[in-house]
Amino acid sequence: PREVRLVSRPVGWPTHADFEVVESCVPEVGDGQIRVRNTVMSVDPYMRGRMSAAKSYADPYVIGEAMTGGAVGVVEESRADGFAVGDHVLHGLGWREVAVLDAASARRVDAAAPDSAYLGVLGMTGLTAYAGLTRIAALQPGDVVFVSGAAGAVGSAVGQIAKALGASRVIGSAGSPEKVRHVVEDLGFDAAFDYKAAPVSGQLREAAPDGIDVYFDNVGGEHLEAAIGSLRLAGRIAVCGMISVYNDTEAAPGPRNLARLIQTRGCIRGFLVGDHYDLAGEYAKRAAGWLASGELQSRETFVDGIAHAVDAFLGVLRGENTGKMIVRL
Ligand code: NDP
Numbered sequence: 409p410r411e412v413r414l415v416s417r418p419v420g421w422p423t424h425a426d427f428e429v430v431e432s433c434v435p436e437v438g439d440g441q442i443r444v445r446n447t448v449m450s451v452d453p454y455m456r457g458r459m460s461a462a463k464s465y466a467d468p469y470v471i472g473e474a475m476t477g478g479a480v481g482v483v484e485e486s487r488a489d490g491f492a493v494g495d496h497v498l499h500g501l502g503w504r505e506v507a508v509l510d511a512a513s514a515r516r517v518d519a520a521a522p523d524s525a526y527l528g529v530l531g532m533t534g535l536t537a538y539a540g541l542t543r544i545a546a547l548q549p550g551d552v553v554f555v556s557g558a559a560g561a562v563g564s565a566v567g568q569i570a571k572a573l574g575a576s577r578v579i580g581s582a583g584s585p586e587k588v589r590h591v592v593e594d595l596g597f598d599a600a601f602d603y604k605a606a607p608v609s610g611q612l613r614e615a616a617p618d619g620i621d622v623y624f625d626n627v628g629g630e631h632l633e634a635a636i637g638s639l640r641l642a643g644r645i646a647v648c649g650m651i652s653v654y655n656d657t658e659a660a661p662g663p664r665n666l667a668r669l670i671q672t673r674g675c676i677r678g679f680l681v682g683d684h685y686d687l688a689g690e691y692a693k694r695a696a697g698w699l700a701s702g703e704l705q706s707r708e709t710f711v712d713g714i715a716h717a718v719d720a721f722l723g724v725l726r727g728e729n730t731g732k733m734i735v736r737l
Protein backbone atom coordinates (compact mmCIF):
# COMPACT_ATOMS: atom_id res chain seq x y z
CA PRO A 409 0.00 0.00 0.00
CA ARG A 410 0.97 3.60 -0.53
CA GLU A 411 0.99 6.77 1.54
CA VAL A 412 1.59 10.46 0.89
CA ARG A 413 4.47 12.14 2.70
CA LEU A 414 5.34 15.79 3.07
CA VAL A 415 8.91 16.25 1.83
CA SER A 416 9.26 20.03 2.09
CA ARG A 417 7.27 22.88 3.63
CA PRO A 418 5.49 24.85 0.93
CA VAL A 419 6.14 28.57 0.69
CA GLY A 420 3.12 30.24 -0.87
CA TRP A 421 1.14 27.84 -3.04
CA PRO A 422 2.09 24.17 -2.47
CA THR A 423 3.38 22.22 -5.47
CA HIS A 424 3.74 18.51 -6.23
CA ALA A 425 7.44 18.77 -5.37
CA ASP A 426 6.44 19.27 -1.71
CA PHE A 427 4.99 15.74 -1.54
CA GLU A 428 5.84 12.18 -2.46
CA VAL A 429 3.66 9.11 -2.86
CA VAL A 430 5.58 6.07 -1.62
CA GLU A 431 5.13 2.46 -0.58
CA SER A 432 4.38 2.31 3.11
CA CYS A 433 5.49 -0.22 5.65
CA VAL A 434 2.40 -1.49 7.46
CA PRO A 435 3.13 -2.44 11.08
CA GLU A 436 1.82 -5.57 12.80
CA VAL A 437 -1.55 -5.14 14.50
CA GLY A 438 -0.94 -4.92 18.25
CA ASP A 439 -3.26 -5.49 21.20
CA GLY A 440 -6.19 -3.06 21.12
CA GLN A 441 -5.43 -2.14 17.51
CA ILE A 442 -7.14 -2.53 14.13
CA ARG A 443 -5.91 -2.54 10.55
CA VAL A 444 -8.12 -0.52 8.23
CA ARG A 445 -8.22 -0.39 4.44
CA ASN A 446 -9.24 3.19 3.73
CA THR A 447 -12.01 3.67 1.18
CA VAL A 448 -12.09 7.49 1.30
CA MET A 449 -9.89 10.23 2.73
CA SER A 450 -10.45 13.90 3.28
CA VAL A 451 -8.47 16.83 1.94
CA ASP A 452 -9.24 20.02 3.84
CA PRO A 453 -8.11 23.64 3.74
CA TYR A 454 -6.80 23.46 7.33
CA MET A 455 -4.16 20.98 6.15
CA ARG A 456 -2.39 23.88 4.42
CA GLY A 457 -1.67 25.28 7.89
CA ARG A 458 -0.25 21.97 9.08
CA MET A 459 2.19 21.93 6.17
CA SER A 460 3.86 25.02 7.65
CA ALA A 461 6.18 24.81 10.65
CA ALA A 462 4.28 27.35 12.73
CA LYS A 463 2.62 25.81 15.75
CA SER A 464 -1.14 26.18 15.69
CA TYR A 465 -4.14 24.32 17.12
CA ALA A 466 -3.00 21.25 15.17
CA ASP A 467 0.63 20.14 15.19
CA PRO A 468 2.64 20.70 12.01
CA TYR A 469 3.06 17.67 9.74
CA VAL A 470 6.48 16.08 10.11
CA ILE A 471 8.79 16.27 7.10
CA GLY A 472 9.44 12.81 5.66
CA GLU A 473 6.42 11.24 7.33
CA ALA A 474 2.96 10.41 6.02
CA MET A 475 0.46 13.19 6.60
CA THR A 476 -2.70 12.59 8.62
CA GLY A 477 -6.34 13.60 8.27
CA GLY A 478 -9.87 12.27 8.28
CA ALA A 479 -10.52 8.92 6.59
CA VAL A 480 -13.08 6.14 6.56
CA GLY A 481 -12.30 2.53 5.80
CA VAL A 482 -13.12 -1.09 6.42
CA VAL A 483 -11.53 -3.12 9.23
CA GLU A 484 -9.35 -5.91 7.80
CA GLU A 485 -7.92 -7.23 11.03
CA SER A 486 -8.94 -6.53 14.61
CA ARG A 487 -7.31 -7.18 17.94
CA ALA A 488 -9.69 -4.83 19.74
CA ASP A 489 -12.97 -5.46 21.55
CA GLY A 490 -16.01 -4.07 19.78
CA PHE A 491 -14.40 -3.95 16.33
CA ALA A 492 -14.93 -6.75 13.84
CA VAL A 493 -13.57 -7.42 10.38
CA GLY A 494 -15.86 -5.64 7.91
CA ASP A 495 -16.81 -2.77 10.24
CA HIS A 496 -16.66 0.71 8.72
CA VAL A 497 -14.68 3.16 10.87
CA LEU A 498 -13.90 6.87 10.88
CA HIS A 499 -10.40 7.76 12.06
CA GLY A 500 -7.53 10.21 11.69
CA LEU A 501 -5.00 8.30 9.60
CA GLY A 502 -5.82 9.50 6.12
CA TRP A 503 -3.32 10.15 3.33
CA ARG A 504 -2.62 6.39 3.16
CA GLU A 505 -4.30 3.33 1.75
CA VAL A 506 -3.89 1.11 4.82
CA ALA A 507 -3.74 2.28 8.44
CA VAL A 508 -2.94 0.47 11.69
CA LEU A 509 -4.25 2.35 14.70
CA ASP A 510 -5.50 2.11 18.26
CA ALA A 511 -9.18 1.22 18.12
CA ALA A 512 -9.78 3.81 20.86
CA SER A 513 -9.06 6.53 18.30
CA ALA A 514 -11.53 5.13 15.74
CA ARG A 515 -15.30 5.39 15.67
CA ARG A 516 -17.57 2.81 14.04
CA VAL A 517 -19.96 4.35 11.53
CA ASP A 518 -23.23 3.08 10.13
CA ALA A 519 -22.57 1.57 6.71
CA ALA A 520 -26.10 2.58 5.68
CA ALA A 521 -24.67 5.98 4.66
CA PRO A 522 -21.81 6.16 2.16
CA ASP A 523 -18.38 6.35 3.81
CA SER A 524 -17.78 9.77 2.25
CA ALA A 525 -20.73 11.31 4.14
CA TYR A 526 -18.79 10.94 7.41
CA LEU A 527 -16.08 13.20 6.03
CA GLY A 528 -18.62 15.81 4.93
CA VAL A 529 -22.25 16.45 5.71
CA LEU A 530 -22.45 13.88 8.54
CA GLY A 531 -18.93 14.64 9.71
CA MET A 532 -16.57 17.47 10.55
CA THR A 533 -17.70 19.96 7.90
CA GLY A 534 -21.42 19.50 8.64
CA LEU A 535 -20.83 19.95 12.36
CA THR A 536 -18.77 23.06 11.65
CA ALA A 537 -21.72 24.59 9.83
CA TYR A 538 -24.16 23.67 12.62
CA ALA A 539 -21.97 24.76 15.54
CA GLY A 540 -20.99 28.01 13.82
CA LEU A 541 -24.57 28.95 13.07
CA THR A 542 -26.22 27.91 16.31
CA ARG A 543 -23.52 28.67 18.87
CA ILE A 544 -21.25 31.30 17.43
CA ALA A 545 -23.63 33.28 15.21
CA ALA A 546 -26.60 32.59 17.55
CA LEU A 547 -28.87 32.31 14.53
CA GLN A 548 -32.45 33.51 15.13
CA PRO A 549 -35.51 32.81 13.01
CA GLY A 550 -35.96 35.68 10.59
CA ASP A 551 -32.25 36.47 10.28
CA VAL A 552 -30.74 37.41 6.94
CA VAL A 553 -27.65 35.23 6.53
CA PHE A 554 -24.67 35.64 4.22
CA VAL A 555 -22.13 32.82 3.74
CA SER A 556 -18.99 32.79 1.61
CA GLY A 557 -17.57 29.61 0.10
CA ALA A 558 -21.23 28.78 -0.43
CA ALA A 559 -20.70 25.91 -2.86
CA GLY A 560 -18.09 24.24 -0.65
CA ALA A 561 -18.50 21.60 2.04
CA VAL A 562 -19.07 23.91 5.03
CA GLY A 563 -20.74 26.75 3.14
CA SER A 564 -23.30 24.62 1.34
CA ALA A 565 -24.37 23.13 4.67
CA VAL A 566 -24.46 26.57 6.32
CA GLY A 567 -26.93 27.96 3.81
CA GLN A 568 -29.27 25.00 3.91
CA ILE A 569 -29.17 24.57 7.70
CA ALA A 570 -29.79 28.30 8.16
CA LYS A 571 -32.94 27.96 6.05
CA ALA A 572 -34.02 24.87 7.98
CA LEU A 573 -33.58 26.83 11.23
CA GLY A 574 -35.77 29.67 10.02
CA ALA A 575 -33.49 32.25 8.41
CA SER A 576 -35.63 34.57 6.32
CA ARG A 577 -33.08 34.98 3.54
CA VAL A 578 -29.83 33.21 2.74
CA ILE A 579 -27.25 34.69 0.39
CA GLY A 580 -24.13 32.92 -0.81
CA SER A 581 -21.00 33.79 -2.75
CA ALA A 582 -18.97 31.38 -4.83
CA GLY A 583 -16.30 31.42 -7.50
CA SER A 584 -18.09 30.54 -10.73
CA PRO A 585 -21.43 31.04 -12.49
CA GLU A 586 -22.07 27.28 -12.31
CA LYS A 587 -21.54 27.25 -8.52
CA VAL A 588 -23.87 30.25 -8.20
CA ARG A 589 -26.52 28.42 -10.19
CA HIS A 590 -26.01 25.28 -8.08
CA VAL A 591 -26.52 26.94 -4.69
CA VAL A 592 -29.65 28.79 -5.81
CA GLU A 593 -31.32 26.16 -7.98
CA ASP A 594 -30.22 22.91 -6.32
CA LEU A 595 -29.65 23.97 -2.70
CA GLY A 596 -32.39 26.59 -2.31
CA PHE A 597 -30.33 29.67 -1.43
CA ASP A 598 -32.41 32.83 -1.98
CA ALA A 599 -29.61 34.61 -3.83
CA ALA A 600 -25.98 34.14 -4.75
CA PHE A 601 -23.26 35.91 -6.67
CA ASP A 602 -19.90 35.18 -8.31
CA TYR A 603 -17.30 37.02 -6.24
CA LYS A 604 -14.88 36.98 -9.18
CA ALA A 605 -17.28 38.90 -11.42
CA ALA A 606 -17.40 42.23 -9.51
CA PRO A 607 -16.46 43.67 -6.10
CA VAL A 608 -18.10 41.78 -3.22
CA SER A 609 -19.48 44.84 -1.40
CA GLY A 610 -21.62 46.01 -4.32
CA GLN A 611 -22.91 42.53 -5.09
CA LEU A 612 -23.76 41.93 -1.42
CA ARG A 613 -25.62 45.24 -1.14
CA GLU A 614 -27.64 44.30 -4.20
CA ALA A 615 -28.50 40.85 -2.80
CA ALA A 616 -29.28 42.18 0.68
CA PRO A 617 -30.42 45.80 0.29
CA ASP A 618 -31.50 46.01 3.96
CA GLY A 619 -28.30 44.42 5.27
CA ILE A 620 -27.45 41.11 6.94
CA ASP A 621 -27.79 39.80 10.50
CA VAL A 622 -25.27 36.98 10.22
CA TYR A 623 -22.12 36.52 8.19
CA PHE A 624 -20.52 33.06 8.21
CA ASP A 625 -16.96 33.71 7.03
CA ASN A 626 -15.08 30.99 5.18
CA VAL A 627 -12.91 33.34 3.16
CA GLY A 628 -11.74 36.51 4.97
CA GLY A 629 -10.27 39.52 3.17
CA GLU A 630 -12.58 41.45 0.86
CA HIS A 631 -15.56 39.28 1.83
CA LEU A 632 -15.18 40.10 5.52
CA GLU A 633 -14.91 43.81 4.86
CA ALA A 634 -18.01 43.71 2.66
CA ALA A 635 -19.93 41.79 5.33
CA ILE A 636 -19.00 44.31 8.04
CA GLY A 637 -20.20 47.00 5.65
CA SER A 638 -23.60 45.31 5.32
CA LEU A 639 -24.02 44.32 8.97
CA ARG A 640 -27.26 45.37 10.63
CA LEU A 641 -27.67 46.43 14.23
CA ALA A 642 -26.52 43.63 16.58
CA GLY A 643 -25.24 41.56 13.68
CA ARG A 644 -22.97 38.56 14.29
CA ILE A 645 -19.99 37.35 12.33
CA ALA A 646 -18.79 33.77 12.84
CA VAL A 647 -15.21 33.49 11.62
CA CYS A 648 -14.80 29.90 10.47
CA GLY A 649 -11.97 30.20 7.98
CA MET A 650 -10.07 32.64 5.80
CA ILE A 651 -9.07 30.57 2.81
CA SER A 652 -8.26 33.65 0.73
CA VAL A 653 -5.08 34.19 2.78
CA TYR A 654 -3.83 30.63 3.42
CA ASN A 655 -1.18 30.78 0.71
CA ASP A 656 -0.17 34.40 1.29
CA THR A 657 3.48 34.93 2.14
CA GLU A 658 2.80 38.38 3.58
CA ALA A 659 -0.13 39.25 5.81
CA ALA A 660 -2.90 40.88 3.84
CA PRO A 661 -4.31 44.14 5.22
CA GLY A 662 -7.31 43.56 7.46
CA PRO A 663 -10.81 44.92 6.91
CA ARG A 664 -10.60 48.72 6.89
CA ASN A 665 -14.03 49.17 8.44
CA LEU A 666 -13.77 47.36 11.78
CA ALA A 667 -14.94 50.53 13.53
CA ARG A 668 -18.37 49.87 12.03
CA LEU A 669 -18.76 47.10 14.62
CA ILE A 670 -19.11 49.92 17.16
CA GLN A 671 -22.05 51.56 15.42
CA THR A 672 -23.76 48.24 14.75
CA ARG A 673 -22.90 46.79 18.23
CA GLY A 674 -21.77 43.96 16.01
CA CYS A 675 -19.95 40.90 17.23
CA ILE A 676 -17.20 39.00 15.47
CA ARG A 677 -15.99 35.71 16.89
CA GLY A 678 -13.75 32.95 15.69
CA PHE A 679 -14.32 29.28 16.49
CA LEU A 680 -12.89 25.81 16.03
CA VAL A 681 -15.17 22.86 15.43
CA GLY A 682 -12.95 20.77 17.70
CA ASP A 683 -14.39 22.63 20.71
CA HIS A 684 -17.95 21.74 19.78
CA TYR A 685 -18.07 17.96 19.48
CA ASP A 686 -20.53 17.88 22.39
CA LEU A 687 -23.02 18.99 19.71
CA ALA A 688 -22.23 16.02 17.45
CA GLY A 689 -25.06 13.79 18.69
CA GLU A 690 -27.65 16.56 18.45
CA TYR A 691 -26.39 17.49 14.99
CA ALA A 692 -26.37 13.88 13.74
CA LYS A 693 -30.05 13.51 14.66
CA ARG A 694 -31.11 16.79 13.08
CA ALA A 695 -28.95 16.24 9.98
CA ALA A 696 -30.50 12.81 9.42
CA GLY A 697 -33.94 14.43 9.52
CA TRP A 698 -32.97 17.23 7.14
CA LEU A 699 -31.31 14.78 4.74
CA ALA A 700 -34.45 12.62 4.74
CA SER A 701 -36.73 15.61 4.12
CA GLY A 702 -34.47 16.97 1.39
CA GLU A 703 -33.87 20.24 3.26
CA LEU A 704 -30.18 19.31 3.38
CA GLN A 705 -28.45 18.00 0.29
CA SER A 706 -24.81 17.23 -0.08
CA ARG A 707 -22.82 17.27 -3.25
CA GLU A 708 -19.37 15.67 -3.36
CA THR A 709 -16.50 16.00 -5.77
CA PHE A 710 -14.50 12.79 -6.10
CA VAL A 711 -10.87 12.34 -7.13
CA ASP A 712 -9.73 8.75 -7.57
CA GLY A 713 -6.57 7.17 -6.25
CA ILE A 714 -3.93 8.09 -3.71
CA ALA A 715 -1.63 9.12 -6.57
CA HIS A 716 -4.04 12.03 -7.15
CA ALA A 717 -4.60 12.98 -3.49
CA VAL A 718 -2.30 15.99 -3.80
CA ASP A 719 -4.21 17.14 -6.89
CA ALA A 720 -7.39 16.90 -4.85
CA PHE A 721 -5.88 18.99 -2.04
CA LEU A 722 -4.63 21.63 -4.48
CA GLY A 723 -8.05 21.50 -6.12
CA VAL A 724 -9.74 22.52 -2.86
CA LEU A 725 -7.48 25.55 -2.57
CA ARG A 726 -8.20 26.47 -6.19
CA GLY A 727 -11.96 25.90 -5.98
CA GLU A 728 -12.18 22.84 -8.21
CA ASN A 729 -14.66 21.24 -5.81
CA THR A 730 -18.40 21.64 -5.44
CA GLY A 731 -19.39 20.34 -2.02
CA LYS A 732 -16.95 18.17 -0.10
CA MET A 733 -13.78 17.13 -1.90
CA ILE A 734 -13.22 13.42 -1.31
CA VAL A 735 -10.35 11.19 -2.39
CA ARG A 736 -11.63 7.71 -3.24
CA LEU A 737 -9.00 5.08 -2.55
P1 NDP B 1 -14.55 24.01 0.71
O1 NDP B 1 -15.23 22.77 0.32
O2 NDP B 1 -15.36 25.26 0.91
O3 NDP B 1 -13.37 24.28 -0.33
C1 NDP B 1 -12.67 25.46 -0.30
C2 NDP B 1 -13.32 26.50 -1.26
O4 NDP B 1 -12.80 27.78 -0.99
C3 NDP B 1 -13.00 26.25 -2.71
O5 NDP B 1 -13.88 25.32 -3.29
C4 NDP B 1 -13.11 27.65 -3.33
O6 NDP B 1 -14.40 27.81 -3.92
C5 NDP B 1 -13.00 28.60 -2.13
N1 NDP B 1 -11.88 29.53 -2.27
C6 NDP B 1 -10.58 29.23 -2.52
N2 NDP B 1 -9.86 30.37 -2.58
C7 NDP B 1 -10.73 31.40 -2.38
C8 NDP B 1 -10.59 32.83 -2.35
N3 NDP B 1 -9.40 33.44 -2.53
N4 NDP B 1 -11.70 33.57 -2.14
C9 NDP B 1 -12.89 32.99 -1.95
N5 NDP B 1 -13.09 31.64 -1.98
C10 NDP B 1 -12.01 30.86 -2.19
O7 NDP B 1 -13.72 23.76 2.05
P2 NDP B 1 -14.30 23.49 3.49
O8 NDP B 1 -15.77 23.57 3.43
O9 NDP B 1 -13.66 22.29 4.02
O10 NDP B 1 -13.76 24.73 4.33
C11 NDP B 1 -14.33 26.03 4.16
C12 NDP B 1 -13.67 27.00 5.15
O11 NDP B 1 -13.97 26.58 6.48
C13 NDP B 1 -12.15 27.05 5.06
O12 NDP B 1 -11.75 28.38 5.28
C14 NDP B 1 -11.70 26.17 6.18
O13 NDP B 1 -10.42 26.48 6.63
C15 NDP B 1 -12.77 26.46 7.22
N6 NDP B 1 -12.98 25.42 8.24
C16 NDP B 1 -12.91 25.79 9.55
C17 NDP B 1 -13.20 24.93 10.56
C18 NDP B 1 -13.17 25.40 11.97
O14 NDP B 1 -13.23 24.59 12.89
N7 NDP B 1 -13.08 26.71 12.20
C19 NDP B 1 -13.53 23.52 10.27
C20 NDP B 1 -13.65 23.23 8.84
C21 NDP B 1 -13.37 24.16 7.88
P3 NDP B 1 -14.72 28.97 -4.99
O15 NDP B 1 -14.76 28.31 -6.33
O16 NDP B 1 -16.05 29.47 -4.53
O17 NDP B 1 -13.64 29.99 -4.90
